[in-house]
Amino acid sequence: MAMQASHDPSAASLRLSLSRRIFAVEGMAILAVFALLIAIFMVTAPQTFLSYRIYMTFLANVPPPMILALGLTFVVVAGEMDLSFPSIVAFSSYVFAILFKNYELTWLAFAAALMVGVILGFVNGLIVTQLGIPSMITTLATLFLYGGLVVIVSNGLTVAVPSVTDTVIHSVFAGRIGVLPVQALWALAVAVALWFILNRHRFGENVLFIGDNARVAHVVGIRVDREKLKIFTLMGLLSAFAGILLTLETTTYFSSQGMGYLLIVVASVFIGGTSIFGGSGTIVGTVVGALIVAIIEAGLVASGVQGFWTRFLIGVVFLVSVTLNMALEDPDRVPLFKKIRMRLRR
């Protein structure tokens, strides 16, 4: 016993089988699922999935929901929820579009739209920390409040800005390098930055501990309320950025813009493997989660499945992956699995 214990622990980790070491890398399991899905769709819809065009369409359309999902990952890791982002997307999109249309502002419109996101996110944080309303309820309310407000301000009208494609800001955020949509690079940059913040920055560490156990976070000296304010503000900022990317790509604002993201963004985070209980999360997982949701939508349609099946199937994938992720975290957390295990042991 004592002899074994004195072994160098690093020697033991070297002996781990290759497959286990590969899957120890963040997001590998979910990446394998993604690769499998692509392989399946290449068989079921070869004419679509064997050409590069579908992937370029992805890279143009996925960045806004992916950036939203990345921000939401922080919120969920902290043990909170934000459902108001579709309305923040719409609000910032409106501010950007109307300032461009009426005053031909570009970078100032960009800054103003981001500012709106920061303010709305900050208000979410204030309500959660100062009124003490659980964030799920708070942001459900502000989803309506912000969404209602932008409809009032815009009179419910659509704002089309086709001439935005001639601007510098358009080529910076929604242009093409060859065939590659630039916004994909922005999404990647956001992902890399957030990975470092979550895993290597003290703010990320504070977020992890707050989600793990808020009382522990408090006694080790983390200012829980202040950090939560930052988290919701960050989510607001990223929602605004996603809204601007969306407006630049589609050159339109309409009031229900972003609503379609509600389910798929939440699904992306949980399919990626971020814990629904808070305290742990994966940025790589969220990136792949967002890709998976998008490819399911496109792949099913291209494979000849009727369009309205996609929502149903995303719901199924959502449930299955949350259950599996929970079981990976702790099998006894899933009552059904626990019962089965107890039966088998008997």
Place this chain on the structure above:
Amino acid sequence: MQAENGATDLVRMVNIQKHYGKVESLKNVNLTIGRNEIVGLIGDNGAGKSTLIKVMTGVEAPTAGQLFIKGKEVEAGGHSVRQAQDFRIETVYQDKSLGEKQPLWRNFFVGRPITNRFGFIDVKAEKRIAEQIMKSTIGFRSRGISVDSTVGKLSGGERQGVAIGRAMHFDSDLIILDEPTVALAIKEVRRVLDFIQSIKAGGRSCIYIEHTLANVHEVADRLIVLDRGEIALDTPKSALSLSELTEFLLSLHRVRH
């Protein structure tokens, strides 16, 4: 006179009161904690032990009274967890000191990470130091536990060891242990008592809150009994045997009924 005393005492509480609405949790508490002593704090549930600790560490402000830390008066309400850490007072709460899903190395440094000026954490340095603490101070050599293991994989005694090791690493002068042996196996209790001895050997002080009288009587230098928000007894351990201590606590109950 008092100023001289104040310079040597770690903590001095003068007429401290704490009310929660109409409930008087602490009535007129006067006590001092000196340097390099282990003080056993005993009392029934609801006697005010937790409140006393919360006031002392700044989690809550007292309703009235004065609190001196290392001779300096601390203003009520202006006293935070961070400030208590600056005063080198560290509390190890039962089950509330460690993040279960986080690796050991993060738990050592959370709240006080080693960062560059942009706030990015030096993971390598943190892991190296955490490993040193695990091996030297706490004496962890066991079964495949490394600094990358999550706290959830540790036994209750090991968790207390991590929390105590963390407090010692950050040079705390006073380490407060809130019922560290609750729900531990006998062998694990032994380890925790050894950790407490090492606090004393390291030249620091400790307030040890405990229900099991034999444990607290074994390691404490001084015993304080709190009863319904008041100090009922404050004595060097040598003046009181374990059976006398037990008898005294029972007598408190008799008075009450």
